[in-house]
Amino acid sequence: MKNYRQLSSEISAELHAAKIVSPEAEARIIAEAVGNDRFFNLMPKFVSPEAQTKADVIVARRRKNEPLQYILGSAPFRELELYVNQNVLIPRPETEMLAGFCIDALPANGSLLDLGTGSGAIALAIAFERRDIKVTAVDISRDALAVARKNAEKYALLDRVELLFSDLFSTVDGRCFDVVAANLPYVTLEEYPTLDAEVRDFEPQLALTSPDAGLRHIRRAVAELDRHLNPGGEAFFELSPPQAETVAELARNAGFSSDIRLDLTKRARFVAVKKR
Numbered sequence: 607m608k609n610y611r612q613l614s615s616e617i618s619a620e621l622h623a624a625k626i627v628s629p630e631a632e633a634r635i636i637a638e639a640v641g642n643d644r645f646f647n648l649m650p651k652f653v654s655p656e657a658q659t660k661a662d663v664i665v666a667r668r669r670k671n672e673p674l675q676y677i678l679g680s681a682p683f684r685e686l687e688l689y690v691n692q693n694v695l696i697p698r699p700e701t702e703m704l705a706g707f708c709i710d711a712l713p714a715n716g717s718l719l720d721l722g723t724g725s726g727a728i729a730l731a732i733a734f735e736r737r738d739i740k741v742t743a744v745d746i747s748r749d750a751l752a753v754a755r756k757n758a759e760k761y762a763l764l765d766r767v768e769l770l771f772s773d774l775f776s777t778v779d780g781r782c783f784d785v786v787a788a789n790l791p792y793v794t795l796e797e798y799p800t801l802d803a804e805v806r807d808f809e810p811q812l813a814l815t816s817p818d819a820g821l822r823h824i825r826r827a828v829a830e831l832d833r834h835l836n837p838g839g840e841a842f843f844e845l846s847p848p849q850a851e852t853v854a855e856l857a858r859n860a861g862f863s864s865d866i867r868l869d870l871t872k873r874a875r876f877v878a879v880k881k882r
Contacts, residue, residue, distance in 0.1 A: 610637050610648035613658070617665055624669040632674055636664050639678050671803040684731040688757050693749035694725040695813045700869045701789055704844050704876060705731045707867070708787050711840045712739055716784035719834065720744070721774060721827060724813060726754030726767070728787045733763045742783070744772035747812060774823070775830050782834055786841035788827050792849060794820040821849060828856045832881065841879040850874035 608616075614633045621629035634645045640657040641648040653661075667677050673696055675681040681690045683697040684705060690696055705728045708718060715738045720729040723743035733741045745751050751769050758764045770777045793814045798806065805814070816823045824843060831841055845853055850866045857864035857879040869875035 607652040609650055609652055610641055610645065611650070613637055613653050613661060614645070617661060620665050621668060626668065632668070635674065635678075636661055636668075639664065671807060673804050673808055676808060681725070683725075683727045685734060686727070686731055686757070686761065688725050688727060688730070689753060689760070690725050691753060692808055693747065693810060694753045695809050697725060697727040700875050701727060701844060702731075703869060704728060704787060704789060704842055707842045707876065707878065708732055708785050709736055711785050711842075712736060713784055714738055716740075717782075717836075718742070719778065719783040719786045721786060721788040722746075722790045722813070722823075723754050723769070724750050724789075726757045726769070728789065729754070729767055730757055730761060730763055732787075733767050734761055737766075740766060740768075742768045742770065742778060742781075744770045744774075744777060746771070746773050747810070750810075750813070774827055775834055778834065782836045782839070784836050784839050786827075786831065786835060786839070788824070788841060789844040790823040790827060791816040792820045792824060792845045819849075820846060821852065824849070824853055825856060828853070828860055828879070831862070831879065832860065835881040837881060839881045843877045843879070844875060845877065847873040847875060850877055853877045 614637045617636055618629045618633035621632055638645050640660040664677050668674055675690050675696045676692055679689055681688050681696050684702050709732055717740045718732055720743040723729050723745045726743055729741045729743035748771055754769055758767050791814055795815055798815050843853055854864040854866055854877050862879045864877055864879045866874045867876040867878055
């Protein structure tokens with residue numbers, strides 16, 4: 607019988623052959639998933655036939671470019687481990703930064719609106735880390751809201767996180783917030799066919815693409831933002847680096863101050879908007 611160290615090596619070789627970017631790291635994650643323990647503890651243990659079968663199924667799906675997070679139904683985000691499926695985007699490290707900007711900007715006992723919440727990543731991370739904050743999270747996908755609700759229930763946050771079906775601000779008309787988080791669709795329709803297969807073939811296009819050079823959703827949000835921000839309130843937009851200057855100018859033309867912020871790779875990934 608093989609042990610988990612050998613299983614991990616075999617999985618890594620298979621993923622490498624399939625041109626998976628981080629085969630060693632993913633192999634350890636798969637070993638932990640089928641062994642129900644940390645890899646360090648599993649290494650000397652023998653792999654049961656049941657665990658081997660589970661590993662074979664996972665690897666077969668992964669070799670077809672299905673994201674490991676969807677296969678395992680789980681994705682990390684800041685201090686949370688979120689349930690994900692193909693109705694929501696897989697949370698990215700950049701979006702963890704967006705949540706951090708919001709946390710830093712929120713006043714004591716403040717309010718947050720998360721536009722396009724998806725899995726609930728931003729809304730729930732903020733509610734989890736800032737127990738004084740009242741959070742409203744909206745999405746136009748009822749399937750995505752079901753995922754967000756499941757995650758909110760997991761962390762017992764439904765008492766402070768309001769989940770609403772809404773086309774941007776439509777369901778919160780007349781309400782204002784201290785901070786708005788906006789990770790809206792921004793991939794252009796022309797770019798979409800060129801995306802990596804893991805993204806294009808598995809993640810929901812509804813949450814990825816936007817017409818008008820990828821800016822239709824963001825333009826609408828900026829145009830309606832003033833009616834939904836408290837005086838001195840801030841909004842943070844995640845977007846594609848080539849869009850940053852355009853969105854910063856849109857915000858200034860709408861009467862806001864704005865600045866561009868960089869992601870971990872020093873690319874212009876965010877626009878911060880402040881109501882004067």
